[in-house]
Amino acid sequence: xxxxxxxxxxxxxxxxxxxxxxxxxxxxxxxxxxxxxxxxxxxxxxxxxxxxxxxxxxxxxxxxxxxxxxxxxxxxxxxxxxxxxxxxxxxxxxxxxx
Amino acid sequence: xxxxxxxxxxxxxxxxxxxxxxxxxxxxxxxxxxxxxxxxxxxxxxxxxxxxxxxxxxxxxxxxxxxxxxxxxxxxxxxxxxxxxxxxxxxxxxxxxxxxxxxxxxxxxxxxxxxxxxxxxxxxxxxxxxxxxxxxxxxxxxxxxxxxxxxxxxxxxxxxxxxxxxxxxxxxxxxxxxxxxxxxxxxxxxxxxxxxxxxxxxxxxxxxxxxxxxxxxxxxxxxxxxxxxxxxxxxxxxxxxxxxxxxxxxxxxxxxxxxxxxxxxxxxxxxxxxxxxxxxxxxxxxxxxxxxxxxxxxxxxxxxxxxxxxxxxxxxxxxxxxxxxxxxxxxxxxxxxxxxxxxxxxxxxxxxxxxxxxxxxxxxxxxxxxx
Numbered sequence: 001x002x003x004x005x006x007x008x009x010x011x012x013x014x015x016x017x018x019x020x021x022x023x024x025x026x027x028x029x030x031x032x033x034x035x036x037x038x039x040x041x042x043x044x045x046x047x048x049x050x051x052x053x054x055x056x057x058x059x060x061x062x063x064x065x066x067x068x069x070x071x072x073x074x075x076x077x078x079x080x081x082x083x084x085x086x087x088x089x090x091x092x093x094x095x096x097x098x
Numbered sequence: 099x100x101x102x103x104x105x106x107x108x109x110x111x112x113x114x115x116x117x118x119x120x121x122x123x124x125x126x127x128x129x130x131x132x133x134x135x136x137x138x139x140x141x142x143x144x145x146x147x148x149x150x151x152x153x154x155x156x157x158x159x160x161x162x163x164x165x166x167x168x169x170x171x172x173x174x175x176x177x178x179x180x181x182x183x184x185x186x187x188x189x190x191x192x193x194x195x196x197x198x199x200x201x202x203x204x205x206x207x208x209x210x211x212x213x214x215x216x217x218x219x220x221x222x223x224x225x226x227x228x229x230x231x232x233x234x235x236x237x238x239x240x241x242x243x244x245x246x247x248x249x250x251x252x253x254x255x256x257x258x259x260x261x262x263x264x265x266x267x268x269x270x271x272x273x274x275x276x277x278x279x280x281x282x283x284x285x286x287x288x289x290x291x292x293x294x295x296x297x298x299x300x301x302x303x304x305x306x307x308x309x310x311x312x313x314x315x316x317x318x319x320x321x322x323x324x325x326x327x328x329x330x331x332x333x334x335x336x337x338x339x340x341x342x343x344x345x346x347x348x349x350x351x352x353x354x355x356x357x358x359x360x361x362x363x364x365x366x367x368x369x370x371x372x373x374x375x376x377x378x379x380x381x382x383x384x385x386x387x388x389x390x391x392x393x394x395x396x397x398x399x400x401x402x403x404x405x406x407x408x409x410x411x412x413x414x415x416x417x418x419x420x421x422x423x424x425x426x427x428x429x430x431x432x433x434x435x436x437x438x439x440x441x442x443x444x445x446x447x448x449x450x451x452x453x454x455x456x457x458x459x460x461x462x463x464x465x466x467x468x469x
Contacts, residue, residue: 009133009158013174043174047158051178052200059157093157 002033003088007060010048010091014041019088028083030062031074048091063090102424103168103466104432105149106440107136110458112151114169117453119426121444124453130172131163138205138419138462141168145213146466150232152203152218160202162218164232175232179203179220182239188222189251198222198242205419207262211269219259223250223276225288238288241274246293246310253277253313253332260418261314266321273317273327273342280312281329281342297338297345298331315358316418317342320367328370328397330360330418335372337397348397353384359421363446364429368396371423371431371447373416382413390433392447406450407441414439419462426467434460 001021011017022036031054038045045051048060054074056062061070065079065087081087104115111129130136134153142148147168153161162175179200187195201221209215214231224242226235241247241259250257258277265271270287273294280295298312305311313332320326329336329345334355336345349355356377363369370393376384383389387409389402414437424430431447434440438457443450 007157009155012132013158013161043161046160046177050159052180057157057159096156 001085002028002082003085004033004037005088005090007091007093009093010044014043028078029075033089059094059096061092061094063092100426101468102430103468105139105464106434106457106460107138107462108458108460109135112136112139113457115440115453121430121442126454137202140206140208140464141466142208142213143210146468148213150206150208150216152206154202162232176234179226179235181224182237187248188257189249191252201256204258204260205262207264210264210266217262219262219274221256221258223257223259223279225259225274240289241282241291244291249310250279261317263317263319265324267324275314275317278313279310280314281317283342294342298336316360318360318362320362323367326367328360328362330357330372332356335397350398350400352391352400358418359416359433361421361423364423364425369394370396373433375415381415386411386413388412390447403447405448417461420460422463422465424465424467432463432465434463436460
């Protein structure tokens, strides 16, 4: 199972407690994982990625294994630690303000 | 026993304020949608328990919430707002073409006859409608595709469709207002639109009588006289007696004719309210005195209403959707400030008290009069 940690505002919106675990058929990528998350929690559609362009929203970042994956291709394979469930994919609301 | 339910949208959540018809003792809800910007909430005129809320965030985009029990519980609805076809461009601040891009819903206007039908005003300026209670939204794209659309430019707050007025006497007629394009009217339920800005005479644009380009802040109507409209423009308070075919200035003796909010008394269609604000850059009340101005003559002659409002050291703003009117026999007037106060007058504006003083900055105020 793929583990995903969502930011608190989205956990509240989707009424999620703790991590999300999703099963992904085929290659594990940002796109396939987020597709699985949105399929399970349709209310999250449009909150992480733009509904029309499917691009990451500007103030949302993706981290895993101490790496910033935000600017990687959405179709690039995620690290093995994420694929095997050792590490979660972190969806982070960027710190913005001052 | 009758009462009122006040729906307050703020920069950091929504609040529901309730009272009986005396409007003296209030219950204030816990924050709803805490941390999110709530540009607007509004109830269905035909089912007061049916509420809609626009919840948005610079991080996580747009969510639409719906309640079927008067705000006790809420359910996220559809949030896909897609512009029809290839959206094309409008003008950016610097005059260059810029693709249309959905940013948020500023205003929700439930149908007068069907609780499942709601109109939504968007930034970038467009009008959407749902007829399934908010699950799906369709653009009424003829508005954005009007010939003038490629020349629309944003105001300082963004290019938003912020006002939707449904004509109670003609279900085919809708008025909308866009900053900074102006007023548009459809007489065929959104299939075609006309700019309705003759007489606005906006200073500071190359052609002051241009068809579009006017920074209309809000328009208001009394249900008994759908041909009469009142407008708070960036500068000037205006009135139309012919369904927005033409406008006349009625700023009269106001201390400043800038402001955002404007509304009409529930039982006297010639009594109107504004909150004059100093501008162009300050955006707070003149002289540090928070004064609602009332005209009992449909404009031109205005009186300040100060009893119970701070008359020194007050530097808040009152935004365009942050004033509301109830329909109790003694008409209640409400407004919220960017300082987090919500004020009520239960006697048409003569005396004011604060319901709450320390909310997040108030963006919108609506009131429901309950049986």
